[in-house]
Amino acid sequence: MKKTGIILCISYFLIGLLFSVCMFYEMYIQYDRIIGYIDILAVSYFFFFSASLLYFIPMLYKRFCPEIIYKENEKLLNGCFSNGSRASLLFADGYSYWHDENYVMAINIFEKVSLCSISERELAALNFFIGHCYEMTDYPEKSLRHYEKALSMGVNSADLIRRLIRMLIICGNFERAKQLLDYYDTPDIDESLKRSFNWNYAMYYLALGETEAALEYLEKEPEYPSSSRVGRLLWSRIYALLSLNRGEEAAEIKDRLISAYKMDENKTNERFSALCRTWRVTVIEEEANAE
Amino acid sequence: MQNKKTLTAMLIAVSIFMLLAILSSAVLNNGLLAVISYTLGIIVAVMIVVMSMKDADKLYAPDIKTIGKRFRWYHKGGFRFQKAYKLWLEWKLGDCLRLWQEMLESGSFRNQEQGILEFFIARCYQLMGYAPNSIRYFEPAIEHGIDNDAIRIFYARALTSVGDFDGAVEQYGVLEERSCEESCLYTDIGRVYLKKGDGEKALGYFKLSMERFQNYAFALSGCAIAYLMLKNMPESERYVQLAILNHLDSPEDFYEYYEEVKKATFINSESQQ
Numbered sequence: 001m002k003k004t005g006i007i008l009c010i011s012y013f014l015i016g017l018l019f020s021v022c023m024f025y026e027m028y029i030q031y032d033r034i035i036g037y038i039d040i041l042a043v044s045y046f047f048f049f050s051a052s053l054l055y056f057i058p059m060l061y062k063r064f065c066p067e068i069i070y071k072e073n074e075k076l077l078n079g080c081f082s083n084g085s086r087a088s089l090l091f092a093d094g095y096s097y098w099h100d101e102n103y104v105m106a107i108n109i110f111e112k113v114s115l116c117s118i119s120e121r122e123l124a125a126l127n128f129f130i131g132h133c134y135e136m137t138d139y140p141e142k143s144l145r146h147y148e149k150a151l152s153m154g155v156n157s158a159d160l161i162r163r164l165i166r167m168l169i170i171c172g173n174f175e176r177a178k179q180l181l182d183y184y185d186t187p188d189i190d191e192s193l194k195r196s197f198n199w200n201y202a203m204y205y206l207a208l209g210e211t212e213a214a215l216e217y218l219e220k221e222p223e224y225p226s227s228s229r230v231g232r233l234l235w236s237r238i239y240a241l242l243s244l245n246r247g248e249e250a251a252e253i254k255d256r257l258i259s260a261y262k263m264d265e266n267k268t269n270e271r272f273s274a275l276c277r278t279w280r281v282t283v284i285e286e287e288a289n290a291e
Numbered sequence: 292m293q294n295k296k297t298l299t300a301m302l303i304a305v306s307i308f309m310l311l312a313i314l315s316s317a318v319l320n321n322g323l324l325a326v327i328s329y330t331l332g333i334i335v336a337v338m339i340v341v342m343s344m345k346d347a348d349k350l351y352a353p354d355i356k357t358i359g360k361r362f363r364w365y366h367k368g369g370f371r372f373q374k375a376y377k378l379w380l381e382w383k384l385g386d387c388l389r390l391w392q393e394m395l396e397s398g399s400f401r402n403q404e405q406g407i408l409e410f411f412i413a414r415c416y417q418l419m420g421y422a423p424n425s426i427r428y429f430e431p432a433i434e435h436g437i438d439n440d441a442i443r444i445f446y447a448r449a450l451t452s453v454g455d456f457d458g459a460v461e462q463y464g465v466l467e468e469r470s471c472e473e474s475c476l477y478t479d480i481g482r483v484y485l486k487k488g489d490g491e492k493a494l495g496y497f498k499l500s501m502e503r504f505q506n507y508a509f510a511l512s513g514c515a516i517a518y519l520m521l522k523n524m525p526e527s528e529r530y531v532q533l534a535i536l537n538h539l540d541s542p543e544d545f546y547e548y549y550e551e552v553k554k555a556t557f558i559n560s561e562s563q564q
Contacts, residue, residue, distance in 0.1 A: 172507035
């Protein structure tokens with residue numbers, strides 16, 4: 001990229017210079033001899049001028065307006081990748097893919113950025129973004145690795161901690177998850193982090209099989225119908241209730257999944273009866289059979 | 292360029308601009324118009340090259356590590372490959388398989404390009420459920436230099452499904468030597484041993500996967516089945532519950548498989564008695 005830019009600039013400058021010399025020569029010395037060359041030079045001059053514009057306009061935008069591009073993550077990036085280097089231009093490309101939720105493409109570009117020479121602060125932020133891309137493409141292990149790196153390099157955002165704990169629970173590293181939960185669960189905890197902690201605690205206790213404690217947190221979690229998490233929340237409540245032998249309550253939630261959230265009735269019932277068998281909750285099955 | 296029509300339109304635009312440039316300089320004798328047309332023509336031509344490069348990167352993003360910089364529109368067979376790849380992304384496996392096979396049979400590709408075609412043909416067969424056919428293509432693909440972790444895993448899975456467990460273990464061995472970072476490695480090996488009927492070894496690999504915090508929920512479900520094979524019902528049931536509580540993907544499929552293994556295990560033990 002940088003090389004292309006330099007070549008374009010030099011060519012543009014040299015041809016422009018030659019063009020000026022020829023014009024001068026044409027005007028004051030020998031008009032007839034060079035008329036043909038002037039046409040060629042004019043064409044070349046226009047070509048390189050247009051190519052330079054095509055190349056430099058997006059580059060200048062990325063160079064001088066990083067605050068507009070990175071507005072959503074201003075706190076996290078905090079001046080990173082805004083020095084106009086090759087890495088920052090590449091990062092801006094990756095960021096736009098990340099923003100458009102094209103995570104596969106974003107990973108490809110972010111990995112190229114990580115090979116460039118960048119500051120530690122930039123590398124930390126980059127690790128967060130790579131981790132997020134892996135999380136969204138369902139690679140929790142890879143995501144976890146990058147989140148841990150980001151945390152160890154000084155990124156301390158609520159979003160990172162929330163996501164890191166979730167990845168730790170998914171990967172089964174409960175010890176580290178509890179360590180982080182205890183460390184950050186203080187009275188002066190960030191409000192957004194506090195809200196996410198309910199969910200993380202619920203998932204933590206659920207994964208460990210401590211369903212009573214999990215249910216306590218799951219019940220605190222608001223049930224937003226539009227949330228993508230609502231299905232997972234309700235199924236988690238069902239798991240916890242069944243394991244505590246509270247079949248009727250679990251069946252109520254299952255019915256709500258079918259009626260309010262339009263889940264496939266047959267599949268939901270099938271899954272529910274399999275869960276009942278797992279926790280040996282026979283009462284519900286009998287009721288269902290009687291119906 | 293992903294869209295052949297866009298490219299055609301742009302090439303036509305370039306030709307028109309160039310014609311206009313010639314016409315204006317030779318016939319109309321208008322230098323300014325000629326310069327402008329010529330410049331516009333060149334700008335469109337540059338755009339074609341830049342766009343095609345970026346578009347191909349975007350299109351091949353899911354498999355960029357396998358495809359790399361090959362099969363661009365300006366390469367031989369680039370358009371056909373892109374067409375087939377788009378069908379692949381749309382999950383039209385039969386159609387893309389036909390196209391890739393035609394390309395391979397044309398015999399005009401060598402080494403890595405041939406390897407890429409063989410890899411995708413093998414994947415098509417594998418996803419369509421024809422594992423023996425897929426093996427026939429995985430082997431030459433690796434020989435032609437497409438040798439990454441993903442292809443070894445797919446190849447090993449194909450070998451597992453045809454019952455060549457030793458071959459599969461050998462492939463996983465290669466991956467272990469390379470210190471492969473794929474999270475499914477140990478659960479996959481565990482699955483081979485489950486199919487082999489070796490509950491003890493399977494359990495070992497599933498537990499190893501859990502210790503390494505890889506594919507955790509799946510490893511829990513694997514442990515449940517391994518314990519079932521070892522006829523340790525209380526442990527098996529405990530792991531089933533844990534797998535569910537850890538949000539195992541598609542629990543329905545797991546239940547189905549679990550019930551099958553349960554029946555098979557107890558039928559076997561009854562017949563032995």
